[in-house]
Amino acid sequence: MADLRPILLVEDNPRDLELTLAALAKCQLANEIVVARDGAEALDYLYRRGAYGERPPGDPAVVLLDLKLPKVDGLQVLEKIKTDSEQRQIPVVMLTSSREERDLLRSYELGVNAFVVKPVDFNAFFEAIQDLGMFWAILNEPPPGGRSNA
């Protein structure tokens, strides 16, 4: 548990961002939280390029990914991660306002690890984030032989 990898939160809506950050803060996770404001920025982080060209190597513990994003949308980011053998093992949690069945189906087709419809109820949202954060950020060990921090 010595090494706490960051959580990558990809969210464009400032209010949702604030609420999510508040929920994560409530969980009192020690992980660093990296925020990307659109899909392109998220990919830059993951591939260590652009503004993130200088960041130390290592995958995030989990990616919390909003579905509707400017530039490159959430499903495209998900597809990119899950079709890249180097990135595929990074857990991705899809956050969405939508209850659209086709988004859910498409996410699972692409290999999403979890899919959370942001509930209206803040407490429910908080619980969901807490569960996810705890599970993926702390309990989830990188796969044996995984390249990160090897």
Added chain:
Amino acid sequence: MTGASVEACASEPIRIPGAIQPFGALMVLDPQTLACLQRSRNFQDVTRADPANGLDACPEFRDLLPEIRRWRDDSAALLITRTRIQGAPFHVSGHRSSQGLILEFEPLATDAPDFNLDGFYPRLRGFLEKVRSAPDLTAIAQAAVTDIRAITGFNRVLLYNFDEDSHGTVLAEDNDGVLPSYQGLRFPGSDIPAQARDLYRLNRIRLISDAAYTPCPIEPPMSPIDGRPLDLSFVALRSVSPIHLEYMRNMGTAASMSVSIVVDGQLWGLISSHSRDPWRVAPQTRDACESLGQILSLQIEAYLRAERSSARLALKEVESQLLAALAASESDFEDALLDASDLLLALTNAQGAAIVSHDVVRLAGATPPEAAILQLAADLFSDRKEIFATDSMASVWPDAASFADHASGVLAISVSQIRPDYIFWFRPEVVRTVNWSGDPTKPMSAESDRLHPRNSFELWKELVRLRSLPWSDAERESALGFHSSIQAMILRGAEERAQLTDRLERANKELEAFSYSISHDLRAPFRHIVGFAELLSDREKKRLDEKSQHYLRTISDAAHAAGRLVDDLLTFSQLGRASLRVKPIDMNTLVASVLRLLEPDTKGRHIKWRIASLPSASGDVAMIAQVWQNLLQNAIKFTAKRDDAEISIDAREERDMIAFTVADNGVGFEMAYSDKLFGVFQRLHSTEEFAGTGIGLALVKRIILRHGGTITGHSEPGAGASFTFTLPKRPLARDSGAPNG
């Protein structure tokens, strides 16, 4: 007559009999050299000239030869001239053939009437006047036979008209009383074999001046040009079939002449002249008769065309009225047709009509029974018949005899390419007597290896039954015209439907995009309100007074409720679009899991559950779970004020369906408002009393309808409510609620 003997008769080589009648002589000349290639054996007897050593060598042909040369070098098809050979006048006619120049010589009586064009003209003009003023076909025919008899001096002149079956009916007769009258009689088609009909169309006049003649052979029999028998198709002296001569003798006639009436390229009729004794008709008289026949043909053609187009015009008027009525009608096409049944019947002058569409029969007037009509439609459809007409259904469908008095004739048009949908018109039986000249069923006998024509021309009455009046050309054309008009209408209808489908699809897509964006964008603000209100309340709890805290809670609750409303609405709209995944559902398991889900709602309540063992049904398990959840949630909610709450779940089988019932003893509702139960946002209780968005039952109904089931609610205020929905036992063939279904 057996089939074989008809064939034997039809194969008689009438164009190449190899002989001529002896009332004239024939000679065939080489077109280049004018050498005599063939001639009739009687040539020298008739003309007293011998062309064996060439025409130049015969002083008899001195006058004629230059004329023949001129004709040969000319383009005229025929040579018609007169010459004198050793003082005797001859009529000479020539025509060209691939076998040479064929010349016929006929001696002329010195007192023969001179029917050249000038002499014939006054008579022709008189004939034309009579024909023009004739009120009908019979009068035209009568004028023709009277004239022909006056010109030719035959004992009897008949004009026949051939019907579709080639039977000839005598339309007019002029008779001096020597021979029996055939007025109004019918002659069977077999009297004139097919190849004779063909020849009659081409060569429009022939004469047999003495049925007892001895044929005079042509020598040599084969043409030196092509080695084949000489073709006598256009030879006036052509020898006729011995069977025909026997027929004439049986008829009691020694001489006959017939002139063809050709209308629209078909042999329409014959002017048939007879004489008891041998009778010569001078060639120029025959030419006059042939001209008269051609004029008559044109007159009849014009008359029939005028008659047909005026009939067609009248029916076209009916058709346009009918189409206008159809276009103006708001009913279905079939019902609109039936509403205009007078016009429908008038369209083909029918007494009954039937419209068969999707196996439903609509009737007007006198018709066969429905079952027979459906059978008729199926039979026609299996033969892919677009239009069909008969005046005797019984001859096609023997069973049709049973309703012949209502419908003996039928005219049918197809109105669908893919289904046995037809419009039928019917006509009743018209019993008629046909006066045959002799028994038409025994036209010939084949005795001792040789064919004999019938020998009886005695009146033979036939009672014709199971037949309607025939459908005229104009009536068939009218049906056909109507057929294409409605095809166009049906096509237009299909196009309009396709456009509508297009528009629906577009609207549907827009709706989908709309609800998608709502699901994202409308929910978010409510979530934010709730979230920030909570955050504020957490942060400032200690500093906020009671009132402020209440306001915060109210903000949060209101946003919460609005968010739920959006969620419910979205679920409702998605239900119309989401595809059904229909599988057999174990209802006992499903209900148990839904009840577990509802445990938070039942906590602290005393509810007596009575749950029967439930049969399986088929449906989309997630959607049916939603149905149970909403119905049970309602039952739990509306029994909240009772201490002795009781909720029962029951099922019974109804044929292919299973009916499930959820009943409670809660507050119930007034049946007067039961129609509002399943509407969106329809509430029968105030929100104060019972929370809810007013969408739950609308959702349930939508799900059940999409499964092909029904749902009903029953209640009395204070006495509880029960809801019963049905689901199919086995999956249905199609999704009954799909947007474009």
